Amino acid sequence: MPNNNNYLALTARWVLPIDGAPIENGVVVVKGREISSVCTRDEFNATGLKITKDYGQAIITPGLINLHTHLDYSDLALFDTQSGFFKWISNLMANAWKWGDDQWKQSALNGACAIAQSGTTLIVDSSFTGQAANAAAQVGLRAIVGLEVFGIEEETSQAVWQSWLQKYHNFMTASPNELKSAIDAGFITMTVAPHTPYTVCPSLWQHAKSWADSQGLPVLVHISESQQECEWIHTGNAELEAFLVNMPKSGSEANYSWRGKGLSPVEHLDSWGLLSSNTLAAHAVHLSDKDIELLKKAQVAIAHCPRSNSRLRNGVARLLKMVESGLHVGFGTDSSASVDDLNVLNEARFAWNLHRAVNPAFSLSAKEAIEALTIIAAQAVGLSDKVGTLTPGKEADIAVFAVDGVYRPETAPYDLLLYGGTSAIDVFVGGKAIVENKKVTAMAHQVPV
Ligand SMILES: [Zn+2]
Incomplete structure (x- = not known):
């Protein structure tokens, strides 16, 4: 994961913060272990920062x-x-x-x-x-x-x-x-x-x-x-x-x-x-x-x-x-x-x-x-102050889902995630990628999964 600027800026067609409405063309910014902001692509562009990964027709959710x-x-x-x-x-x-x-x-x-x-x-x-x-x-x-x-x-x-x-x-x-x-x-x-x-x-x-x-x-x-x-x-x-x-x-x-x-x-x-x-x-x-x-x-x-x-x-x-x-x-x-x-x-x-x-x-x-x-x-489990939503200040536990099935642009993102034939591509815990391109990072040099 490119991270030359000490932050991650992940974007996709849909971001589901859960504590608010879905954001079309949203961005999740991660610094260290935490989520630092969740915004639209336009709002992010105004900051002058660069996107580190664009997932295209995908859905970014809390892990x-x-x-x-x-x-x-x-x-x-x-x-x-x-x-x-x-x-x-x-x-x-x-x-x-x-x-x-x-x-x-x-x-x-x-x-x-x-x-x-x-x-x-x-x-x-x-x-x-x-x-x-x-x-x-x-x-x-x-x-x-x-x-x-x-x-x-x-x-x-x-x-x-x-x-x-x-x-x-x-x-x-x-x-x-x-x-x-x-x-x-x-x-x-x-x-x-x-x-x-x-x-x-x-x-x-x-x-x-x-x-x-x-x-x-x-x-x-x-x-x-x-x-x-x-x-x-x-x-x-x-x-x-x-x-x-x-x-x-x-x-x-x-x-x-x-x-x-x-x-x-x-x-x-x-x-x-x-x-x-x-x-x-x-x-x-x-x-x-x-x-x-x-x-x-x-x-x-x-x-x-x-x-x-x-x-x-x-x-x-x-x-x-x-x-x-x-x-x-x-x-x-x-x-x-x-x-x-x-x-x-x-x-x-x-x-x-x-x-x-x-x-x-x-x-x-x-x-x-x-x-x-x-x-x-x-x-x-009493952890809602730490995880469960994409909220600035919470731990950056994040999943990115590709939509593998038939993609209908008008489908609501929650339905797309639940029924749309999705699969996780990248997964982060506390800002660290534990899965990249569907592979478990810790196992990359150990056992095939
Ligand atoms: Zn049991």
Whole structure:
């Protein structure tokens, strides 16, 4: 990227600042890590500065935000496209948990590259190994990575929590300089990910929540993903019971006295005081009106993952109701093991088509989809003062999309981005190009992507 003048001035047919109307023939000027101005080409020309890159018929947007990933599992694409949810998880564990360190590392790196190449600049990742954080640092992504914790027995929750703290400490101590620098520079945040209400008992969840709250960190969770989960928490479910018995580190003698109280997963978590504005809940498929009220009251944010929900036969989330209730709802792709690709723009397109198909009254527009991919997702993780719009003073997280499909000049730019067959050409995080001409810059001399 030519940068002889210590600034970047990027121009294209469309600039979508998100905090204002689309700018036709717009310019985004970047100095250092920050956006310094967003204006029309005419306004820019009056400054006497020179354009550093003209993308022509392209769209410049804030970098997209993917609110739910598991980069660790990126090499498990297509491993089981047929099974329902719990058979699929068992197969996933059987495949991945025998991997060595190098395979986890490479898998996460492959996922990080694919994420960057899709025009995404920020991911929120639940990671079994922590390798997602290393991969994000290597590629230059901004990331919030939660180290997963599992444990359904109240009796052992203290010991399980201590062992998670040790795992976290060991991971941070052993992390490569690349990750340490990314954490110090504010690009990567490490936190905790209590897996689900059926794999984490209330006292263990409380340990995780208290630890995260004390540091102002998000808590990354899955809630109400499957009907089986809802039934198991409410009364019982044989399929889930069988799954738990076979799960490593869980004994068949376990006494799950905290469930079976006739509550939904959301009511269950609320009854223990485990929901808060720091909670980011992935999936949230099976929600009652009361669940949605409770989530709204606690200001829980939602990662909507319709392609994974569909592949794993888990149902269709009540997106419109959640949005109309005022919840912050962004999109998550979930992992390669349950979705066709890690492109969150494709997730949004699928979502809009799906919800229109099942509910002809679905009223959300392409503009609202792009907002959910940017500013609303930034709000969901408390980063809207830094990213999510092209606003002077914010971090220069930027994606440039070429329009590969049929180009109709009169098409509104939000529709063009969502439906127009677009692909990311250049991607910037904090003013640094992490993708140039569709290639991951950090990988240029390493592995082909
Ligand atoms: Zn997940």
